[in-house]
């Protein structure tokens with residue numbers, strides 16, 4: 352493997368012309384020419400006025416798409432942008448709120464909403480895999496030239512979200528939620544086998560620290576580009592003073608041969624020195640905070656015990672607890688008085704065997720399939736049993752699409768007993784951010800952000816289009832099986848991957 356290159360460029364603002372120029376120069380430096388089906392994957396987990404720093408900005412993507420077009424040969428058959436935004440929302444709504452639609456028209460590129468296209472199976476062969484097959488949207492499997500355009504952000508589940516973690520959006524809802532739990536980092540590492548990008552360009556002009564949906568803006572003024580995902584993420588980690596081997600999905604991908612993490616093995620070039628970029632990133636806060644600490648000093652008391660023992664974790668970093676942190680931040684955006692309005696509530700995760708300090712009349716919610724508790728709550732005995740089903744019993748093809756209106760109904764039903772009872776159980780693995788938003792709305796009698804009148808019309812319009820497309824896909828049937836799809840060239844395991852079972856050519860550093 353050639354030495355990976357990471358380019359660090361100064362970019363003080365979202366000037367599309369400047370971005371197009373420096374990305375074009377980045378492609379030249381890396382000797383890359385887009386061809387065939389060229390697909391760009393942004394991070395558009397959430398967008399619009401409430402989430403200004405959560406997503407790859409349209410000005411940035413316009414610059415990237417224009418640069419790709421300018422460097423492409425005659426064999427560029429398609430230029431497209433594809434993504435699955437945060438679950439429960441239609442991606443077409445996220446694209447609309449991100450102002451991607453007029454931008455794509457200007458550039459002459461196509462939009463793929465990954466929740467509205469056929470899903471393709473990709474077989475996995477590496478010994479550490481969580482599953483034998485992962486599913487990905489057809490445009491990803493068919494891409495000839497894949498470009499990853501993440502946003503430089505912290506993340507409450509995986510510490511950071513740079514290039515590799517952006518791959519959570521190359522699965523639609525039913526496949527994405529499978530293994531989105533204490534083994535999320537392994538899932539992200541497994542996703543690397545689906546495709547590797549030929550080119551990466553991260554929007555680090557205004558980065559996002561602390562969280563992923565509602566990050567605090569951090570003026571970094573940088574664009575980083577590269578041609579190897581592990582090396583790229585390693586450089587991003589080191590910029591903020593983080594050892595990339597402490598980020599599990601980066602460590603795993605490195606150990607499986609996807610790329611180096613040592614700076615000595617990476618060519619770092621550009622008009623900003625690594626030391627200067629590090630100085631700019633000084634003080635950037637990452638996202639790994641245990642839920643008990645996150646809610647200290649508020650009326651929400653959180654308690655967490657260990658998740659199921661597979662994987663050897665003492666805390667579920669990839670599932671329900673982090674989703675509660677993101678959920679409360681979403682509500683704070685819509686209502687600054689969220690914390691004052693919230694009565695004392697107690698929220699319990701995992702197999703918890705400590706005390707729950709609830710007074711009589713205070714609500715106690717056990718969240719997640721793996722929640723288990725045997726003890727007293729406000730002087731009364733309470734027994735909650737785990738209903739967690741081993742992941743080997745979960746078939747992605749059996750998983751259901753997440754519909755926000757259905758979730759509202761099911762959450763309402765799950766919590767209806769709170770009118771008479773103080774203790775309630777909510778199942779799911781994971782219980783998503785959206786569900787926990789609805790849970791907190793109910794507990795605090797808060798305004799439901801899904802009924803925000805400013806967004807009601809575009810949301811309803813996108814929702815109806817989304818559901819219609821999904822229904823049509825369902826009626827047409829799922830046309831793929833693993834062997835057949837690969838044999839006829841509609842899907843392939845991956846690009847640029849180490850051979851199955853290969854040991855890492857890179858030393859852990």
Ligand code: SF4
Nearest residue numbers: 667670719720721780
């Ligand atoms: S139920 Fe929630 S906390 Fe438990 S393993 Fe699943 S995602 Fe983690």
